[in-house]
Amino acid sequence: MFIAFRDLRYATGRFALVGSVITLMSLLVVLLSGLTAGLSAASVSAVSALPVGSVTFEQPADGSEIDFATSSLPVDTVARARALPEVTSVHPLGISTGRVTKDGRTSAATFIGTDTALLPEFRSGTAPGPGEVAPTAGLAAELGVTTGDRLTVGALALTVSGVTLDTSFSHLPVLYTGIADWQQLAHTSTITALGVDTSDRAAVDQALGTRTTSREDAFAGVGGYTSEQNSLDAMRWLLIGISALVVGSFFTVWTIQRRHDLAVVRAIGGTPGYLLRDALGQAAIVLLVGAALGAVAAIGLGALADGVVPFALTVGAVAQPLLIMFGLGLVGAAVAVRTVATVDPLTALGAS
Amino acid sequence: MSLNLHSVRVTFPDGDHRITALDDVTVTVRAGEMMLVTGPSGSGKSTLLAVAGALTEAGSGTVSVAGTPLAGLGRSQRDRLRRTRIGFVFQQANLLPSLTVTDQLLLIGHINGERPAASRDRARELLARVGLTAKEGRRPHQLSGGERQRVGIARALMGRPALLLVDEPTSALDHERGLQVMTMLAEVTAEQRTATVVVTHDLQYLPLADRVARMQDGRLTVEDPSRAVGRAQM
Numbered sequence: 001m002f003i004a005f006r007d008l009r010y011a012t013g014r015f016a017l018v019g020s021v022i023t024l025m026s027l028l029v030v031l032l033s034g035l036t037a038g039l040s041a042a043s044v045s046a047v048s049a050l051p052v053g054s055v056t057f058e059q060p061a062d063g064s065e066i067d068f069a070t071s072s073l074p075v076d077t078v079a080r081a082r083a084l085p086e087v088t089s090v091h092p093l094g095i096s097t098g099r100v101t102k103d104g105r106t107s108a109a110t111f112i113g114t115d116t117a118l119l120p121e122f123r124s125g126t127a128p129g130p131g132e133v134a135p136t137a138g139l140a141a142e143l144g145v146t147t148g149d150r151l152t153v154g155a156l157a158l159t160v161s162g163v164t165l166d167t168s169f170s171h172l173p174v175l176y177t178g179i180a181d182w183q184q185l186a187h188t189s190t191i192t193a194l195g196v197d198t199s200d201r202a203a204v205d206q207a208l209g210t211r212t213t214s215r216e217d218a219f220a221g222v223g224g225y226t227s228e229q230n231s232l233d234a235m236r237w238l239l240i241g242i243s244a245l246v247v248g249s250f251f252t253v254w255t256i257q258r259r260h261d262l263a264v265v266r267a268i269g270g271t272p273g274y275l276l277r278d279a280l281g282q283a284a285i286v287l288l289v290g291a292a293l294g295a296v297a298a299i300g301l302g303a304l305a306d307g308v309v310p311f312a313l314t315v316g317a318v319a320q321p322l323l324i325m326f327g328l329g330l331v332g333a334a335v336a337v338r339t340v341a342t343v344d345p346l347t348a349l350g351a352s
Numbered sequence: 353m354s355l356n357l358h359s360v361r362v363t364f365p366d367g368d369h370r371i372t373a374l375d376d377v378t379v380t381v382r383a384g385e386m387m388l389v390t391g392p393s394g395s396g397k398s399t400l401l402a403v404a405g406a407l408t409e410a411g412s413g414t415v416s417v418a419g420t421p422l423a424g425l426g427r428s429q430r431d432r433l434r435r436t437r438i439g440f441v442f443q444q445a446n447l448l449p450s451l452t453v454t455d456q457l458l459l460i461g462h463i464n465g466e467r468p469a470a471s472r473d474r475a476r477e478l479l480a481r482v483g484l485t486a487k488e489g490r491r492p493h494q495l496s497g498g499e500r501q502r503v504g505i506a507r508a509l510m511g512r513p514a515l516l517l518v519d520e521p522t523s524a525l526d527h528e529r530g531l532q533v534m535t536m537l538a539e540v541t542a543e544q545r546t547a548t549v550v551v552t553h554d555l556q557y558l559p560l561a562d563r564v565a566r567m568q569d570g571r572l573t574v575e576d577p578s579r580a581v582g583r584a585q586m
Contacts, residue, residue, distance in 0.1 A: 002455075002462040003448065010450030010491070264446045267407065269435025269511070270463050271428060345434075346407045348446055 003265070004282035018250040019290040022329070025243035026294025027301070029236055029325055033317045034302045036232040038310030039171075043228065044219040046112060046169040049120045052091065052195035055218035056081065056204060057211045066211055066221040068095050068169075072190045077208060084207055086200040091118045093193045094182035100135075100175055101152045102143040109139055110169035111153070113182020118195050120176075125162020128177050132161035139173035151175075153185050170222050171310075193218075240325045248332030251283055255337050259347070266345035275340040283333030284326075291322050291329075354514040354547030355381040355404055360413035362399055362570075373399035375570035377413070381547040381563075383514065386538050387574075388558060389551045391567030397551040398519065400567065404549060405438055405517045406430040418514035435464055439508030439546070441518040441537075445500035447492040453479065453503050454488040460510035471510075478506040481543075482536060498529035505536060509544055516541065518550040522557070534560050 008015050041048075047055070057071040064070075081090040094113035099106050116127040119134065125147035128134045133151060135143065140163045145151060149160045158181065167174050183189060198204050201212040213221075220226045255262075262275055295318055302311050362374040373396045381387050389397050402408040403415055406422055407430075415422045418437045425433065434440075447456050454475055461471025479485050482502040492500055501521050508516055518537060522530030534550075534557040541548040550561070558564050565574045 002459055006450045006455060261448050264448065267434065267440055268460060269431055271431045274463060346402055348442060
């Protein structure tokens with residue numbers, strides 16, 4: 001990359017300009033990735049925290065999809081499922097939303113009724129028994145409650161048995177309770193779904209007349225989750241595509257501008273491969289530096305925004321979109337600079 | 353002999369017709385010899401350089417550079433020949449704008465896969481030869497036209513070529529600078545033992561040549577320098 005490095009130093013302004021565009025694109029892509037992950041966690045972290053492989057819903061009506069909001073199973077489904085040879089564990093799940101109050105402070109929450117096996121890790125206290133509830137840390141802080149305090153849900157007064165790590169469902173913090181108490185809170189005699197470990201989902205569904213999905217596929221049953229994630233993913237992909245086009249456009253113009261110089265290098269013995277390696281190396285440096293700066297800025301902004309907006313960044317959430325952006329940008333650059341291989345060295349002598 | 357053309361003919365399509373750029377050209381240029389080629393625009397001078405420099409294939413006839421026949425060479429073999437046996441000096445110097453004077457020369461070493469230290473020594477030596485040691489860190493836009501051409505000459509010599517092909521080196525220079533460049537070309541031809549072909553419109557430099565050839569409608573006529581000078585003065 002003899003020429004590439006020197007071009008980068010010489011045409012600093014031009015490369016800084018395209019580098020800034022890539023930085024901004026990468027900043028947006030990583031911010032969107034963080035937002036996507038944050039919103040995903042706010043929407044389904046209570047489901048993803050369930051220590052089971054599958055979730056069994058009521059069989060949806062024709063043309064409908066699984067939905068925690070509409071699914072309703074008789075309580076005896078638990079016993080029927082336990083009797084199946086393909087099933088190794090079964091836990092009832094009740095999910096509803098409502099308001100919880102403590103000394104005048106009110107907060108919206110998702111009530112999840114289940115048995116102790118499906119509860120998340122506790123920060124303090126113990127699993128709720130009859131007449132008890134366990135709020136997540138965020139909800140406990142919002143209401144200002146600790147273990148032993150009393151909460152009011154509707155006409156029911158419940159004691160806080162402990163505080164769990166943060167989970168949320170459909171963008172609401174979770175209040176965990178036993179299934180019997182949940183049925184009282186939700187004014188129902190049924191349950192919403194089952195948390196199941198099974199080797200054969202189809203057999204479970206055949207025996208119970210239900211719809212069983214993997215835990216991850218069950219995310220689609222959380223209202224708005226799929227459309228929310230699809231919208232954010234569409235934005236991310238659009239940005240990644242735009243950045244590939246921007247990089248491709250820049251290198252197209254750049255290559256056209258220096259066609260005569262490239263012809264000179266060909267005339268003095270530079271091979272098409274030499275020119276291609278140089279040009280692609282240059283594009284890779286611009287992409288890498290631009291994307292890295294954007295990622296660093298996004299991580300910094302994400303840290304500032306943490307707690308204000310749902311934002312979650314993991315190594316994967318940063319690396320994956322950046323790698324895709326880098327790869328697609330390089331493809332865009334490759335398409336743009338491929339013409340360097342066809343530069344006619346004769347033009348160095350003034351031929352047109 | 354470093355350049356030999358025998359009965360070379362080159363034609364190009366021109367609408368429904370073909371124009372003959374080189375017509376039965378036969379010439380030999382030996383190591384240490386500088387031949388000036390004159391002639392009007394469109395007479396075939398640049399085509400002669402292109403054929404000799406392995407940039408264009410001859411339609412018929414034979415071309416050999418440093419004993420290597422060009423007929424049948426593939427693109428990569430031609431690239432290698434240009435890298436290792438041929439040096440070009442272009443009309444406008446054609447230096448790369450982002451490279452310093454030293455880098456213009458080191459690029460040749462890099463393309464040839466030479467050791468950087470060896471390339472640097474050779475570049476230093478050549479820049480001293482063309483009197484540009486003090487300007488080795490400058491970029492092309494910081495040099496005068498004559499200095500750019502001298503860098504072009506040094507770059508062309510970097511790969512130790514057997515054949516030096518020079519295209520209108522003085523067209524953008526005043527008389528004094530043009531004379532300096534042509535004198536330098538004559539000197540390095542003798543020192544480096546290159547076979548040098550210089551295409552020029554300018555007849556005032558004919559006395560510097562070992563031989564003079566005139567192109568007219570694709571035909572090349574080699575003349576004795578003294579006769580050519582006399583004819584030019586008439």
